[in-house]
Amino acid sequence: MAFEGLADRLQSTLQRIRGKGKVTEADVKEMMREVRLALLEADVNFRVVKDFIKKVTERAVGQEVLKSLTPGQQVVKVVHDELTTLLGGEQSKLAVGTKPPTVIMMVGLQGAGKTTTTGKLANHLRKKLNRQPLLVAADIYRPAAIQQLETLGKQLSLPVFSMGDQVSPVEIATKALEKAKAEHYDYVIIDTAGRLHIDEVLMEELQQVKEIANPHEILLVVDSMTGQDAVNVAESFNEKLGVTGVVLTKLDGDTRGGAALSIKAVTNLPIKFAGMGEKMDALEPFHPDRMSSRILGMGDVLTLIEKAQTTVDEEKAKELQKKMRDMSFTFDDFLEQMGQVRNLGPLDQLLGMMPGAGKMKGLKNVSIDEKQISHVEAIIKSMTKLEREQPEIISASRKRRIANGSGRTVQEVNRLIKQFEDMKKMMKQMSGMMKGKKKGGFKFPFM
Incomplete structure (x- = not known):
């Protein structure tokens, strides 16, 4: 984290x-x-x-x-x-052109995650703002950069403009803008070339692309794992190009956070987005106040709510609430609920957004094993429909069959059924807002 x-x-x-x-x-x-x-x-x-x-x-x-x-x-x-x-004071939002398309130029060194971030940003614009972006493959030097962006485009069902690696980035940008205007795209996101280190040739080419594209935003993608080097890179790019904002990648990793805490103060460049994972929806707008609260253990309820609103089906949530009240919650419901929670993001990140989670008894040093979640899913999927609806009918012979089918042990099957029954009781208490505290602790099957 x-x-x-x-x-x-x-x-x-x-x-x-x-x-x-x-x-x-x-x-x-x-x-x-x-x-x-x-x-x-x-x-x-x-x-x-x-x-x-x-x-x-x-x-x-x-x-x-x-x-x-x-x-x-x-x-x-x-x-x-x-x-x-x-960290920047207030959230710094993306600039928007007076008439479409809004042009965003992505720059940075090789290995910072620029091409992947380009795909993530396009996905964010479409899903969160309902905009139509056009991705532009203008990195003609890095092997497979064009192919990588095209693959991401297919994965996200987003259009990618490319002309191969034998055409200059300036010409690619020119033609891409013509296409975007003719076909009424809202955004053009140009994935430019990077280098292993900053050199004059790279900067000269980026300046030429900037002159042709006249971007509303020049976003510098930096790897937060590189610490102070990220700040130095930001200073160099800003001096040559006039960067408008920073995207920090790998902020979910084992990073000490020095880049995020230094970059705004040293360069005066706002952090606009943060990469919080490998999935294509793991790009968050950067809110300095929320990140400050996370660091100080005050949680980040607003981001948690925003994630839930985009991921959780409201009608299904209401139906689930009713099932909890009348104790008709089944293993099928549990499986579906686990899927929705996993879609919210890594579970340790979600815990970090809960105010005071670090101080709550039992959560301070909790470790969440994602493999365990897969084991639980395998066990449930090895049950018959009737067994999922009525766990009480699962006899010793059925448990052996479920264990064999899921590749787990009978002890694990027993443990899951016991935990599931405990959870149903706990949910009944929570939904009824019953007073008093239940003795003993409850652990989710994947903690």
Whole structure:
């Protein structure tokens, strides 16, 4: 998960001061030492850390905070506000042309995920904004770059304009724009060439494409795993091309987060999108305030709701709610529900969006094994329709057949049936808003 080490350090540091009824200047300075170390370990630019600590300290030791009724919480709010400012303050949306097509030029070094991000962005524009994008394959140098974009186009059912690798990118861009205007596309997204490192030849060619395409946006795709190098790359591209925004890829990986926390402060370029996974819908608009809340363990309910609204079928959700109330929830319903949850994204990311999930008993160090979900699915799919509807009829011989059919053990089948029955009882309690707490803990079958 992105920022994991930084998030853990900051959350534990802030937790010590959060509940204090009285906060002294010494408390704030001690906390700031911990925050400084956490940021430096996350590979945040030294100058950025120094400036951040100075701003937080000045606000946190002010009379307004120290003399407030909840000084500890006020200090946490100051850190949240300054972290949000560091990440860009407000969401920076894509520019839109006065008349279509809006032209977006994708630039970046090889290996940053530029071509994949081009496909993800086109998918986002179509699904979330109901726009018609045209993808343009203008990377004629990297082996299979054109083929990769065409494959993504087929996968997403999106049109791709290409002229092979023997035509100049300038001519490709020119012809693509003519086609987009003639066929009334809303967006043109140009996947340009990258290099392993920045050189004059690359920049000169990109400048020529920029002159012809006159893009409304020049989005720089950078790999957040590269840390401070990402900031250096952003500075170089911006100096030559006038970049309008940054897309951070692999922000779901084991990254320390230094690039995200440094890039806006150093280059003044807004982060417009973040790649949060390998799937083609795993591109999120970047909200500085929401990311700040995630880092500080305050959750990100708005993003969770947005994901659910686009993924979960409302009618099916109502039907499921009714089944929970009258205890008619079956293994088929459970299977369908698991599919909808998986579509929301990696489960550890979803937990990270729940406010206080890190502090909830049993969720702090929970590990979610995606393979276990597949095992559960295999077991359920090995049951007959009647067995899924009436688990109580599953005898010992049926359990052996289900285990053999799914490639799992009888013990796993027993465990799943037991957990399913426990879950039905828990759902009955939750849906009825019953008072009192159930003794003992419940674990989902895939945790």
